[in-house]
Amino acid sequence: MDTQLAIQSRRAVKQFDPEHRLTEQEIENLICLALLSPTAFNIQHWRFVLVRDPALRQQIRQVAWNQPQVTDASLLVIVCADLKAWQKQPERYWQNAPQAVQDFLLPAIHNYYDGKPQVERDEAMRSCGIAAQTLMLTAKDMGYDSCPMDGFDFAEVGKLINLPQDHVISMFLAIGKALQPAQARGGQLPVNEVVITDRFA
Template sequence: METKEVLRSRRSVKVYDPNRKVTDEQLTELFELTTLAPSAWNFQHYKFIVVRDPDQKKKLRKAAMGQEKVEQASATIVVCGDLAAYRRARRVAEEFADKGFYGPDGDSKVEEQARMMRDTYVNDPQKARDEALRSSSLAAMSLMVAAKDMGLATCPMIGFSPEAVREAVDLPEELFPAMLISLGYEGDFNLDRCARLPLSEVVDIDRYGESFQPQS
C-alpha cells in the first residue's frame, strides 16, 4: 500500500476477529519495521511485551478498564518506555564513532560522549521519562502504520492502570507502560472516523497565533 493510503485508512480498530492469529513471522516483520523508528541518540528507549497467552490477556484486560479488544485481538502489546536506556550509552558512542558521526578522530571522543549521554539522563529523571515516552510513542506509531500495511488492525490505548499493567506483565522498575496496542485482524467494526480539527486550528506559521491557511 502507498504510505499516504496507509495513513488515510489506518483506524483505531475496536472490534477484532478472535479466530485469526498473528504469526511469529508477522511479528518479526512488524518489529523489524517498528524498530526502524527514530529514537533520541538511537537509544531505543523501549521494550514491547506481546501479550497473547489467554490467561495473561485476561489479566491485562482487567488492568485496562475491562476493554474487550485486549482479549479479542490476537495480541495486545504493552509498549514500555525504558528509563534506564542510558546503559546503552557506551555502545551507542562506539557505533557513532565507527560510522563517522563524530568525524575523523571519532574514537577519541567515545569516552566523553558516552559519559555526556549517560549523565544527561542520570542527572535528570524527568528528561529520561520524557525521552522514553517520546521515543516509545514514535515507535508505537511506526508499529501501527506497519501493521496497517501488513493487513493488520491496531488500537492504541491509555485506558489502563499503570500499576495493574506493571503487575500483570511483571515489569521491572526501569520500565513503565507508555501505552497498550491491540493487534489482530479487524472484526465487525464499522464506526466512521471522527472528524479532525481544521488545519487552520492546529497549524501556525512562524509563531503562535499566525494560522496556516490551507490551499485546496
C-alpha cells in the same frame, strides 16, 4: 501499501477476530521494523511486551475496563520503556560509529539525562509514541488493523507483567483482523487551528 494511504486508512479498531493469529514471521516483521524507529541518542529504550498467555490477557482485560480488544486481538503489545537505558552500557548504542563520534556522544548522553527524571520520562514517551506509530502503520501495510490504548490501570498492569522499577508503560497496542470497520472519524480540527507560523499570538 503506499505510506500516505496507510496513514489515511489507519483507524483505531475495537472489534477483532478472536480466532485469527498472526504468524511468527509476521510478528517478527512488525517488531524488526519498529526497531528502526528513531530515539534520542539512539538509546532504543523501548521494550515490547508481547502478551501471549491467554490467562494473562484475561487478567489484563479485567484492569483495562473489560475492553474486548485486549483478549480478542491477534497480538497485544505493551509498549514500555527503560528509563535508565541511557546509563546501561551506553557505548553499545554507538559501537559502530567512529571513535570521535563515540567520544563526543557518550559524555553528551550522560549530561543530558543525569539527575533529570522528567527528561528521562519525556524522552521515553516520545520514543514509545514513534515506535507505536511505526507498528500501527506496518500493521496496516500488512493488512491488519490496530488500536492504541491507554484505558487501563497502569499500576496493576505493571504488577501483572512484573514491570521493573526503572521502566514505565507507555501504551497498549492491539493488532489483528478487524471484525467490522472503524466508525467514521469523529471530527478533525481545521489546519488553521493546529498550525502556527513562527510563534503563538
